[in-house]
Amino acid sequence: NVSNAIRIEAGVQWGEVYRLLSNFNLVAIGAASGTVSAVGGYLQGGGHSPLSRWKGLAADQILEYDVVTADGQRQTINACQNSDLFWALNGGGGGTYAIVLSAVVRTFPSPSIVATTYSVSAANATRYAKLIESFVEILPALADAGWSGYFDIVDLTLRALFHVPNGNLAALNAILNQFAANNSDLDFNSTNSFVIPSFYHYFALIMEPNNPTGDGFLVSSRLIPESIIRSKPAQVAEVFVQVKGQSTTGSILRGSLVAGGQVSNTTNRNNSINPGWRTALLRMACTQSWLDTTSQADQDFLAAQVLLRAEMLDKVLPVGSQPTCYANEAIPSEPNWQEKFFGSKVIYNQLKSIKEKYDPFGLFVCTNCVGSDDWTSDLN
Numbered sequence: 001n002v003s004n005a006i007r008i009e010a011g012v013q014w015g016e017v018y019r020l021l022s023n024f025n026l027v028a029i030g031a032a033s034g035t036v037s038a039v040g041g042y043l044q045g046g047g048h049s050p051l052s053r054w055k056g057l058a059a060d061q062i063l064e065y066d067v068v069t070a071d072g073q074r075q076t077i078n079a080c081q082n083s084d085l086f087w088a089l090n091g092g093g094g095g096t097y098a099i100v101l102s103a104v105v106r107t108f109p110s111p112s113i114v115a116t117t118y119s120v121s122a123a124n125a126t127r128y129a130k131l132i133e134s135f136v137e138i139l140p141a142l143a144d145a146g147w148s149g150y151f152d153i154v155d156l157t158l159r160a161l162f163h164v165p166n167g168n169l170a171a172l173n174a175i176l177n178q179f180a181a182n183n184s185d186l187d188f189n190s191t192n193s194f195v196i197p198s199f200y201h202y203f204a205l206i207m208e209p210n211n212p213t214g215d216g217f218l219v220s221s222r223l224i225p226e227s228i229i230r231s232k233p234a235q236v237a238e239v240f241v242q243v244k245g246q247s248t249t250g251s252i253l254r255g256s257l258v259a260g261g262q263v264s265n266t267t268n269r270n271n272s273i274n275p276g277w278r279t280a281l282l283r284m285a286c287t288q289s290w291l292d293t294t295s296q297a298d299q300d301f302l303a304a305q306v307l308l309r310a311e312m313l314d315k316v317l318p319v320g321s322q323p324t325c326y327a328n329e330a331i332p333s334e335p336n337w338q339e340k341f342f343g344s345k346v347i348y349n350q351l352k353s354i355k356e357k358y359d360p361f362g363l364f365v366c367t368n369c370v371g372s373d374d375w376t377s378d379l380n
């Protein structure tokens with residue numbers, strides 16, 4: 001199914017990749033913001049995308065890496081050569097196993113995009129809780145219809161941007177109209193639906209102008225299982241409202257409908273992506289802005305608050321089950337980070353043995369990456 005592939009060198013950003021591929025009416029599975037580096041931590045940590053429900057995560061698309069290993073050797077890494085390192089690089093985290101010089105990733109014919117944006121507010125907390133419940137209830141229908149997107153739960157407002165690759169505007173409006181009808185006392189007048197001929201046009205017109213690069217923000221995330229959203233929407237909504245952002249303090253609860261669909265398809269995908277992705281529907285992120293003038297002590301305080309909010313999201317899970325966190329969107333001091341970032345202690349230990357094989361003297365170090373539990377906090 002590889003219609004084509006592109007070799008991307010380290011340092012190239014997703015915006016540049018999207019622009020180049022648009023000349024051939026192709027797309028690759030990349031980040032929502034054009035300034036994210038294409039083959040660095042994003043790719044090696046898994047990489048969710050506006051197109052991941054359509055084709056899988058970014059790390060599912062890798063055919064080959066060109067790397068320099070800790071012994072100074074330049075090596076080609078793929079499913080046939082150094083397959084253990086290939087497995088680890090595809091999801092096991094950046095800055096850990098080797099220096100990636102370039103990666104060869106699948107490309108696909110660009111889809112057209114049907115999209116909608118809306119912002120709806122409630123007058124009080126009780127009405128807002130009902131709105132969020134009604135929203136969580138329609139998420140399975142959106143997912144079944146192939147929607148992807150992003151939404152913010154802040155104050156008494158729900159803001160959303162959703163899209164469907166190769167979608168049908170009438171079908172999209174039907175679901176949205178049902179949601180509006182279920183909340184007919186609220187104002188949906190800001191809703192805007194449109195069809196865009198290619199992913200690149202959608203990215204350039206709608207997504208890129210919202211690129212948050214330049215802001216300082218702390219983030220912690222949780223992968224929310226699809227089965228729980230389908231079976232317990234009221235409980236999920238209740239927790240989302242408890243964790244919602246507040247504009248006065250610069251916090252946001254951002255949901256990303258970027259899992260499920262092809263992310264859940266594990267056929268022919270032998271990589272170390274956190275298995276929490278394979279059963280999730282949403283990636284929920286608790287974010288908190290901070291200013292350049294914020295002291296380290298205040299940043300630490302804010303980070304602790306973000307961690308507390310993320311832990312509140314764990315209340316949607318059955319008692320005793322393992323929460324999973326997307327390591328690329330995390331506070332490094334997350335408790336039990338080995339299990340949360342990599343899915344289980346078994347997977348973590350497997351990654352660690354590959355780290356020890358390819359980097360026996362610990363040349364590559366980063367905080368709470370695989371192997372860092374053997375180092376002191378100053379990474380020595």
Ligand SMILES: Cc1cc2nc3c(=O)[nH]c(=O)nc-3n(C[C@H](O)[C@H](O)[C@H](O)COP(=O)(O)OP(=O)(O)OC[C@H]3O[C@@H](n4cnc5c(N)ncnc54)[C@H](O)[C@@H]3O)c2cc1C
Pocket residue numbers: 010030031032033035036037038039040041042043045046047048049050093094095096098099100101211212213328329366
């Ligand atoms: C504005 C913004 C938007 C984002 N949007 C998304 C999104 O849509 N989807 C998503 O999944 N994530 C998203 N993220 C999170 C992103 O995945 C992480 O920030 C990720 O760590 C970025 O990797 P980087 O290489 O750009 O950053 P860096 O901070 O440079 O690197 C992160 C880690 O990777 C290592 N690394 C970097 N380059 C290499 C290399 N060539 N070889 C080996 N190791 C390397 C570094 O040493 C470091 O440990 C976003 C982040 C931002 C700031």
